[in-house]
Amino acid sequence: MSALLAVSRLEKDFGARALLRIDRLEIEQGGAYLLTGANGSGKTTLLRILSGLEPARAGEFRFREQALALMPYPERLRREVVYVHQHPYLFQTSLRHNLEYGLRCRGVPAAERARRVAEAIAWAGMEALRAAPPAKLSGGEKQRVALARARALEPELLLLDEPTANLDEDGRRRTLALLERLRDERRTVVVACHDAEVIALEGFARLHLADGEVALAATER
Amino acid sequence: MYLLEPTHRAFELLFAGDPRLLQAIWLSTWTSVVAIALIAPPSVALGFLLAKRRFPGQRALFVLVQALLSFPTVVIGLLIYLLLSRRGPMGALELLFTPTAIIFGYMMIALPILVVFTVSAVQGADPRVYETARCLGAGRVRAAWTTLWEVRFGVLAAVVNGFGRVVSEVGCAIMVGGNIEGLTRNIPTAIALETSKGDFAQGVALGMVLMSVALGVNIALAALQGKGGLR
Numbered sequence: 001m002s003a004l005l006a007v008s009r010l011e012k013d014f015g016a017r018a019l020l021r022i023d024r025l026e027i028e029q030g031g032a033y034l035l036t037g038a039n040g041s042g043k044t045t046l047l048r049i050l051s052g053l054e055p056a057r058a059g060e061f062r063f064r065e066q067a068l069a070l071m072p073y074p075e076r077l078r079r080e081v082v083y084v085h086q087h088p089y090l091f092q093t094s095l096r097h098n099l100e101y102g103l104r105c106r107g108v109p110a111a112e113r114a115r116r117v118a119e120a121i122a123w124a125g126m127e128a129l130r131a132a133p134p135a136k137l138s139g140g141e142k143q144r145v146a147l148a149r150a151r152a153l154e155p156e157l158l159l160l161d162e163p164t165a166n167l168d169e170d171g172r173r174r175t176l177a178l179l180e181r182l183r184d185e186r187r188t189v190v191v192a193c194h195d196a197e198v199i200a201l202e203g204f205a206r207l208h209l210a211d212g213e214v215a216l217a218a219t220e221r
Numbered sequence: 222m223y224l225l226e227p228t229h230r231a232f233e234l235l236f237a238g239d240p241r242l243l244q245a246i247w248l249s250t251w252t253s254v255v256a257i258a259l260i261a262p263p264s265v266a267l268g269f270l271l272a273k274r275r276f277p278g279q280r281a282l283f284v285l286v287q288a289l290l291s292f293p294t295v296v297i298g299l300l301i302y303l304l305l306s307r308r309g310p311m312g313a314l315e316l317l318f319t320p321t322a323i324i325f326g327y328m329m330i331a332l333p334i335l336v337v338f339t340v341s342a343v344q345g346a347d348p349r350v351y352e353t354a355r356c357l358g359a360g361r362v363r364a365a366w367t368t369l370w371e372v373r374f375g376v377l378a379a380v381v382n383g384f385g386r387v388v389s390e391v392g393c394a395i396m397v398g399g400n401i402e403g404l405t406r407n408i409p410t411a412i413a414l415e416t417s418k419g420d421f422a423q424g425v426a427l428g429m430v431l432m433s434v435a436l437g438v439n440i441a442l443a444a445l446q447g448k449g450g451l452r
Contacts, residue, residue, distance in 0.1 A: 079358045089349035102357035
């Protein structure tokens with residue numbers, strides 16, 4: 001597999017504190033990764049940097065073999081890298097509008113949007129929620145909508161921030177199943193987690209963040 | 222009896238469709254609507270920028286806008302008068318004592334209200350709204366629009382407050398409009414004039430119209446907000 005994303009000498013400080021000092025990080029095309037690390041180790045910050053939500057310094061940043069600047073973050077990468085918050089935000093409109101928002105941003109024609117929205121609803125098993133107002137959904141349901149919304153865009157890289165955090169048992173089970181589906185579909189996905197059940201998922205490579213450094217613990221693919 | 226008699230006559234004037242009364246009502250309505258329609262988009266955009274972006278002079282600009290909130294409208298009228306008067310920099314346009322001058326004044330009065338309310342609404346928005354829009358591929362303008370849509374009840378409240386302020390404004394309208402009957406006499410200036418002449422019935426009638434307009438606009442806002450506005 002070739003590296004979809006490669007970044008070297010990535011540095012991020014919070015005030016006087018050096019949060020991240022990553023010598024090299026590579027994400028391979030089609031790879032599924034679990035990013036582990038203690039609370040406050042910088043998992044969320046790393047995902048936010050890779051999705052352009054946080055500025056950081058980098059010696060070299062390459063995406064699909066092309067050298068790019070990490071700061072300012074390239075606008076075109078926003079169409080290819082999608083980050084999903086730990087507690088995803090759903091626009092206070094409708095489920096359909098949420099699912100097709102990114103597709104509209106990409107100028108996808110209406111017929112194709114309708115097809116992808118229908119597919120996203122089926123993928124996440126949300127047929128019963130089709131008419132529910134987003135504000136009324138539970139945490140687990142919101143997470144599933146957010147995963148389906150991100151996946152519908154067919155991004156090159158999906159960055160998921162602790163998708164099972166604070167979910168009830170049913171929500172966790174369903175979300176875990178979706179993570180396994182993403183892995184089986186060979187989507188390039190990085191999942192930040194400290195949930196034992198997520199960490200136990202098979203077929204994910206392990207990235208561990210400690211003392212600001214990322215280490216590839218083992219590759220199980 | 223002191224209050225009842227002019228109120229009774231006020232109703233007579235209203236139901237008789239007194240042309241002077243109708244002219245003032247019409248002028249107040251259309252100048253206020255046009256002023257708000259023209260100034261709301263740039264004000265909301267400025268409010269968004271002040272709330273979300275960091276740029277040199279941002280703090281000073283916000284303080285200035287906030288200070289404009291407490292400016293007496295008659296002073297704003299005076300400044301516009303000086304701009305539009307024959308010897309002023311915009312005197313050649315001959316806009317003084319026209320409805321256009323009133324609209325110009327109303328725009329200046331509404332601007333700080335719209336900006337400050339928008340800043341407040343956007344600052345109150347969940348920061349994940351803008352980030353989510355950007356992460357899903359929206360450009361800056363689209364993400365800004367999405368954020369404003371998410372706080373639409375706050376933005377709508379800004380517009381309604383701006384409208385309420387200008388529709389009831391009297392100092393600037395007299396200063397730059399001149400209170401000319403049939404041309405620039407609107408509801409508040411007519412109330413001021415008729416009351417000073419001792420014609421309380423006209424004043425009461427126009428006051429009732431003004432209050433009805435304010436009530437109507439706020440009822441419409443509440444209906445638009447529905448449950449969303451009370452979350």
